Amino acid sequence: MKTYYDCLPCFIRQSLDAAREITDDQEIIGRSLKRVIREVSEFDLRMMPPEMGQVIHRIIREETGNPDPYKYKKDKSTEMALELAKDASRRIKAAGDPFETALRFAIAGNIMDFAFAETWNRGRIEDSFNKAEKHPVDSAMCEKLKNRIKKASSILFIGDNTGETVFDRLFIEEFPGSAPVCYAVKQSPVINDATEEDALKAGLDKVAKIINNGTDAPGTVLRQCSKEFLGHFYGSEIVIAKGQANFETLTGADREVFLLTQVKCRVIAEHYNFNVGDWIITTNI
Amino acid sequence: MKTYYDCLPCFIRQSLDAAREITDDQEIIGRSLKRVIREVSEFDLRMMPPEMGQVIHRIIREETGNPDPYKYKKDKSTEMALELAKDASRRIKAAGDPFETALRFAIAGNIMDFAFAETWNRGRIEDSFNKAEKHPVDSAMCEKLKNRIKKASSILFIGDNTGETVFDRLFIEEFPGSAPVCYAVKQSPVINDATEEDALKAGLDKVAKIINNGTDAPGTVLRQCSKEFLGHFYGSEIVIAKGQANFETLTGADREVFLLTQVKCRVIAEHYNFNVGDWIITTNI
Numbered sequence: 339m340k341t342y343y344d345c346l347p348c349f350i351r352q353s354l355d356a357a358r359e360i361t362d363d364q365e366i367i368g369r370s371l372k373r374v375i376r377e378v379s380e381f382d383l384r385m386m387p388p389e390m391g392q393v394i395h396r397i398i399r400e401e402t403g404n405p406d407p408y409k410y411k412k413d414k415s416t417e418m419a420l421e422l423a424k425d426a427s428r429r430i431k432a433a434g435d436p437f438e439t440a441l442r443f444a445i446a447g448n449i450m451d452f453a454f455a456e457t458w459n460r461g462r463i464e465d466s467f468n469k470a471e472k473h474p475v476d477s478a479m480c481e482k483l484k485n486r487i488k489k490a491s492s493i494l495f496i497g498d499n500t501g502e503t504v505f506d507r508l509f510i511e512e513f514p515g516s517a518p519v520c521y522a523v524k525q526s527p528v529i530n531d532a533t534e535e536d537a538l539k540a541g542l543d544k545v546a547k548i549i550n551n552g553t554d555a556p557g558t559v560l561r562q563c564s565k566e567f568l569g570h571f572y573g574s575e576i577v578i579a580k581g582q583a584n585f586e587t588l589t590g591a592d593r594e595v596f597l598l599t600q601v602k603c604r605v606i607a608e609h610y611n612f613n614v615g616d617w618i619i620t621t622n623i
Numbered sequence: 624m625k626t627y628y629d630c631l632p633c634f635i636r637q638s639l640d641a642a643r644e645i646t647d648d649q650e651i652i653g654r655s656l657k658r659v660i661r662e663v664s665e666f667d668l669r670m671m672p673p674e675m676g677q678v679i680h681r682i683i684r685e686e687t688g689n690p691d692p693y694k695y696k697k698d699k700s701t702e703m704a705l706e707l708a709k710d711a712s713r714r715i716k717a718a719g720d721p722f723e724t725a726l727r728f729a730i731a732g733n734i735m736d737f738a739f740a741e742t743w744n745r746g747r748i749e750d751s752f753n754k755a756e757k758h759p760v761d762s763a764m765c766e767k768l769k770n771r772i773k774k775a776s777s778i779l780f781i782g783d784n785t786g787e788t789v790f791d792r793l794f795i796e797e798f799p800g801s802a803p804v805c806y807a808v809k810q811s812p813v814i815n816d817a818t819e820e821d822a823l824k825a826g827l828d829k830v831a832k833i834i835n836n837g838t839d840a841p842g843t844v845l846r847q848c849s850k851e852f853l854g855h856f857y858g859s860e861i862v863i864a865k866g867q868a869n870f871e872t873l874t875g876a877d878r879e880v881f882l883l884t885q886v887k888c889r890v891i892a893e894h895y896n897f898n899v900g901d902w903i904i905t906t907n908i
Contacts (some may be wrong), residue, residue: 343639343656351632371628372664374636379660383653 341383341585342605347620349378349387353394356529359452360398360407370401371470388557388583395528396554406527408500415501416539417531418460422467423504429471430508438480440505440512445617446470447505448498448581448600452530459591461619475587479619483596486576489515494574495546495586496522496558498581498599500532503540506580510545520570526554531583536558557583560591580604585601589622596621624871626668627890633671634663638679641814643693644737645683655686669673671880672697673842681839690811692902693737693785700735700786700815701824703745707752708789714756714791723765725726725790725797726883729903731755732781732790733866733885737815751885764904768881771861773799779859780831781807781843781865781873783884785817788825791865795830805855811839822860842851842868845876867891873905 357367374394381390399405406412411578426443433439449466454490481520487493495510497503503523510519521542525534552564558579560568571577571593579588579597582603588595589610601607601616612618638659642652659679666675684690691697711728720723734751779794782788788808795804806827808817812866817825822833837849843852843864856862856878863881864873867888873880874895885903886892897903 343653346656347632347636349640350635354628354632368628368668371631375631375660375664379657379664513642 339386339589339606339609341381341385341387341535342435342533342609344384344605345387348603348605349390350375350393352391353398356395356398356452359411360402366401370398372541373397373401381439384589386557386559386587388555388587389559391583392528392553392559395441399527401590404582408530410537411452412500412532413539414511416536417503418463419447419450419501419504419540422463423508426467426470426505427508430512431571433471433622437484437512438475438512440475440509441480441483441619442473442475442617443467444471444502444509444580445475445598445600445619446473446500446527448598449600450499450501450530452499453580473617475617476619479621481617483578484514487517487531489573490515490517492523492574492576493517493519494570494577495519496551496579496584497532497537497583498576500530500536500540503532503537503542503553503582507540507542507545509543510542517545517575521548522551522558522567522570523548524550525550525564528554528556531556555580555587557585557587559587585618591622594621594623624874624894625670625890626666627672627894628668628673629890630657630672630675631663631666633888633890634666634675634679635660635718637902638683641680641683641737642687642695643747645687645689651686655683658682658686667762670887671842671844671872673840673872674844676842676868677838677840677844680841684812687786691816693711693812696737696784697815697817697821698824699730699783701789701821704732704735704786704789704825707748708793708864709881711752711790715797718756722769722797722799723760723762725794726753726765726768726904727758727760727902728752729787729790729794729865730760730883730885730904731758732787733883735784735786735815736866736887737784757891758902764906765840766864769799772802775800777803777859777861777862778804779862780804781836781862781869782817782822782827782863783869785815785821785825787865788817788822788827792825792827792830794826796843802860804831805859806833807836807843807852807855808833809839810837810849813839813841816841842870843874844872870903876907879906879908 356369387418422581430440477623553566582599585597585599601612642655715725731751792823808822836852838847867884871883887899892899
């Protein structure tokens, strides 16, 4: 998805929120903000919003001198997710359709997103999980994905946020068939996106081979990804991608991708005729 | 009031909303937006937010090639205000304290503000007037102002938005004593701030001498104002100023000013320990 005019003030708002999340030093906050605004003034709107996110968070990491400013919060969110996963696991096992229920928890887990500060509080997270079995989703698409997984010979699962990864693990555990799964994360930290270290803490190595995409961009910016990752992306029979930044960056991809996300942004909602708050299971092609 | 970091994304958001109010031409909208973002990246935070507003709206007038882009909406808001004023006038005449009631309607009228797009809809405007007699205000300050006006020899009343001016007229009609009143407006258009032409349409000439402040800045940026205006500002026994931009620009003034406004901005609310939605009657000194 291209960048809309509405994204520009939102980038600046997000960068201010992000800098404040990381430091109380008003000078650092101000310096980051001014650099971000200068970058935004020159941003090419044909680029995708997560590419601007990449620039913003590089600036914030540079200005704060911290290569992984969300580390503490990422670890806390993995802890919280592991705690919540006990109940989710019970509910999945007890469900009539454990695959669909696990998929629902995987989308519920997409609430653990620090790019949208207002979504990150315990109440909202618990609310997202409480409604996991009841929130409307496209059950036909869910069934289609299940049947495709059953017959597949290889699967690439592209993760999104730390914490959320725990629920991706529960979902992968319910995959029918016996296709090997690769779980892709970021090469290095950006916001609270999962890296290999984060995925390991969530136990993804128990259900998949963890790989990284060679970048520090939110979502999956294919033109930046490593050859190894692109080999998996184009070589796997099924690709599943989680979260809104993957949705934005992969809807234009030149292969089929199953996209699972919560819709958190009004601009994306309007562009694709969704509503903010929708839980999406779709394909790009 | 100085500019806060939070003002910067808000300036950019407002400029996008403003450009869209004025034109559907996406190229003009984009060009204005990028120019505003560049200006914001260089903005000196020691300046007051309305000074950035002045720069933003100059850019928008230049890019749209329209010296008074809100003219149609200003005229519509005067028409609406004249219509609403009939009922307000009846309610003021019937009130136990017509001065306080007229003051309340003058503050209610401050809702007619295009700088905050979300406040401009008929429902919200009517709601503001419906609650005019009931909304909490500082009645002791109201009484103090009444007593001061009664004894005054000269009064400067600094207006704000077109439309709102109609209710300022009703308020001035209830002034006790016999002090002559000057009503100050902008020299040339900025957003929907009243100019001399707009004040005339609202009938301000029937209750005051209309003057302009020599600028196109929202609020009252004293260092930009004409000598004639400054003569009135420092020479009048009482100065009353309406609206949030006057509040921002005159709280630091080196003479007493009675400030009457609705609080519409979270940053201002936090800075002064108000709540968004408060109706304020206060003095700067």
